Amino acid sequence: MRKGWILFIVALAIRLVGLTLRPMHHDEGVNGFFTDQVIANGFYYYDPSNYHGPLYFYILAIFQMLFGRSVWVLRLPTVLAGSVLAISPLFFQRWFSKRAMTWASVGIILSAACAYYSRYAIHETFFSLATVFFLYCWFRFHDASTEKGAEKKAEKGVENDAEQGANHEIEKWGTWLGVSFALLVSLKENFVFLGLPVMAAELWFYKFDGLKKLTKNIKWFFAGFIPIWVMLFSGLGRDWAGLKRFFMAFLVWTKTGTSHGGYSKVFLYFFELLFNYEAWGVLGFLVAIWFLFKRLNQFMPKKIKKDTPIFPLRQIQFLSVTSLGMLALYSFMPYKTPWCILAFLPIFSILAGIWVDLKSKYDVTKWLACGVLFYSAWHLAIPCYFNYDDDSEMYVYAQTYKEFMGPVNQLLDYAKTHPDVKDKLNISIVTDSNVSWPLPWYLSGFKRIGYYTPSGYPPNSDPDLLMIQSNVVDQVHFVRQPVYRIRVRFRPWTSDFEFIWFSSGPVAETNGQKTP
Numbered sequence: 001m002r003k004g005w006i007l008f009i010v011a012l013a014i015r016l017v018g019l020t021l022r023p024m025h026h027d028e029g030v031n032g033f034f035t036d037q038v039i040a041n042g043f044y045y046y047d048p049s050n051y052h053g054p055l056y057f058y059i060l061a062i063f064q065m066l067f068g069r070s071v072w073v074l075r076l077p078t079v080l081a082g083s084v085l086a087i088s089p090l091f092f093q094r095w096f097s098k099r100a101m102t103w104a105s106v107g108i109i110l111s112a113a114c115a116y117y118s119r120y121a122i123h124e125t126f127f128s129l130a131t132v133f134f135l136y137c138w139f140r141f142h143d144a145s146t147e148k149g150a151e152k153k154a155e156k157g158v159e160n161d162a163e164q165g166a167n168h169e170i171e172k173w174g175t176w177l178g179v180s181f182a183l184l185v186s187l188k189e190n191f192v193f194l195g196l197p198v199m200a201a202e203l204w205f206y207k208f209d210g211l212k213k214l215t216k217n218i219k220w221f222f223a224g225f226i227p228i229w230v231m232l233f234s235g236l237g238r239d240w241a242g243l244k245r246f247f248m249a250f251l252v253w254t255k256t257g258t259s260h261g262g263y264s265k266v267f268l269y270f271f272e273l274l275f276n277y278e279a280w281g282v283l284g285f286l287v288a289i290w291f292l293f294k295r296l297n298q299f300m301p302k303k304i305k306k307d308t309p310i311f312p313l314r315q316i317q318f319l320s321v322t323s324l325g326m327l328a329l330y331s332f333m334p335y336k337t338p339w340c341i342l343a344f345l346p347i348f349s350i351l352a353g354i355w356v357d358l359k360s361k362y363d364v365t366k367w368l369a370c371g372v373l374f375y376s377a378w379h380l381a382i383p384c385y386f387n388y389d390d391d392s393e394m395y396v397y398a399q400t401y402k403e404f405m406g407p408v409n410q411l412l413d414y415a416k417t418h419p420d421v422k423d424k425l426n427i428s429i430v431t432d433s434n435v436s437w438p439l440p441w442y443l444s445g446f447k448r449i450g451y452y453t454p455s456g457y458p459p460n461s462d463p464d465l466l467m468i469q470s471n472v473v474d475q476v477h478f479v480r481q482p483v484y485r486i487r488v489r490f491r492p493w494t495s496d497f498e499f500i501w502f503s504s505g506p507v508a509e510t511n512g513q514k515t516p
Helices: 002-016 026-041 055-067 071-094 098-109 112-119 124-144 147-156 162-187 191-206 209-216 218-233 241-257 269-277 279-292 313-332 338-343 345-358 363-386 402-417 470-475 504-510
Strands: 427-430 449-452 465-469 484-488 497-501
Touching: 002 071, 002 098, 002 112, 026 055, 026 071, 055 071, 055 124, 055 162, 071 098, 071 112, 071 124, 071 345, 098 112, 098 279, 098 345, 098 363, 112 124, 112 269, 112 338, 112 345, 112 363, 124 162, 124 191, 124 313, 124 338, 124 345, 162 191, 162 209, 162 218, 191 313, 209 218, 218 241, 269 279, 269 313, 269 338, 269 363, 279 313, 279 345, 279 363, 313 338, 313 345, 338 345, 345 363, 402 484, 465 470, 470 497
Parallel strands: 427 449, 427 465
Antiparallel strands: 465 497, 484 497
16 A cells, blocks of 8 residues: 555656646647536536547536636646556456555656646546456456455455355456446547457457356446446536537548548657667567466466465456457557557556566566666656657647747737736637637637738727737738737648737736837
C-alpha cells in the first residue's frame, strides 16, 4: 500500500509541475466550452458529431463548480486520472507479482504519452483508465465463473456453500463489468476498438466460456450498464432523444474513421510514435509477440524457488492479443491522432513488467529495464516541459503556439485591472473557417465580441480590437486607422493571426507604445 502511494505521488508531481506552461489546445478549448454549457444548462446535449460521450464533460463541470474556471482546473481531472492510471497495474497483483506490476507502474509514470496527455484536458487519459478497469473486471469475472474461483471462496469461508459463493461473485463482477463498459461507452467512440480484440482473445483462450457465462447472467451486466448509460446519454433525464442519437453515432464514427482528411496517417504511424518516444512500450510490444508463441514452462525457471512468481499464461496471452489487436485496428484506420496510443500503451507496460520480473534472475535484465526507463524519462521531459509547442515533436499535435498567447494574455491582464473592459470593449474575430479555438474559451467573459468569416463581416463594423487571420486581412474594410498591430503564429497548418487595435487606451498600457 505504501509503495502504491509513493508511485501515485511521483506520478502526480510529474503531471502537475508546470501544468499551465503549454497554451490550450484547440480540443481543450472546445471541451471547456462544452463544460460551460453543462454548467449553464444543467446537462450535456449529446451530439454524435462531437465523437465523444458525455461523461468527461460532467467530470469537468464538477471540478469547475468546485474550484473555479481556469486552465489549471480544466486540466486537473486528467492529471488525477493519469496518476491513477500510473498505479493501475498494482491492482493486477491478483494474477501477477508485485514486482512485475511495480515495473509496469514505473513504465506508465515515465511514459511520454501517458504524462504529456495527462496534462491535456481531453478524454483519452480517462478512456485509457477505463480500459484497464474493464480488463480487470473481465479477469475477475472469469475467475468468478470458474470452478477454481468457487473453491477459493469456499476455502476462505466467505460462503458456506461453494456454488452459492461462486454465483455471488459472478453477479458482483458481472455488474462491475457492465459499469466498466458503460464508462468506456460514455467517454469515447473508440470502445469498439477494445471490444473486437477482447472478443478475439476470448475466443482464442477461453472458447467463449466467459462470454457464455456472461450471457447466462446478462441481467447483472445490464444492471451495471443501463443506469449509467441512460443517465448520461439522456442528459440526466432532460434529453431522452440523446439515447436515440447514441445509435445514430455509429454511422458518423464510421464515416470519420475511414476518411482520408487532414487526420489521415500512414499505417506505421503508431509504430513511429512507439520507437521515437516509448522505449518501455516497445519492450512491451516485443514481449507481447514473444508471449504468444511461448508456453509458460519455456520461460519459467526449471527449479521453482519459494519467491519465484507464478504467472497465469492465459491472462498474459489474453493481454497480448488485446493490445496487439488494438494496435492493429488503430493502425488500419486512416484517421489517426497521437493520443490514441494511450488505448494500448498501458497494456504494453504491464506485459513489459511481467517479462522483466520473469527474467529478473539475470542482472542484465534489470540494467536493461533501468536503461529503458531512463530513456523514456528523457523523452517525457522534452515535450512536457521544454518543447511543448514545438510541432517537430510528434506528440505536440496541432498545438497553439506560445507566442500566440502574448497578445491574448496582455488583453486578459488588462481586463483584470479594468473590469469594465469586458463590458465595453468591442472585439471582432475574423477567420477563414472555424479555426479560432481556444480563443472563444479564453475570451468568454467579454460581452461585446463577434465571430465572423470575411464574407459575413459587417462592412461598417468598427471594433476596438480586430483579431484576424493574415490570409483574409485584405478582405476586411477598416473604418479607422490602426494604432497598433502585431502578427503572431497561431498553430500548425493555419494562417497567422493579426491583433489590430483601433483604440489606444488598452494599447498604451499593455504595450507601452503605438505603431501605425
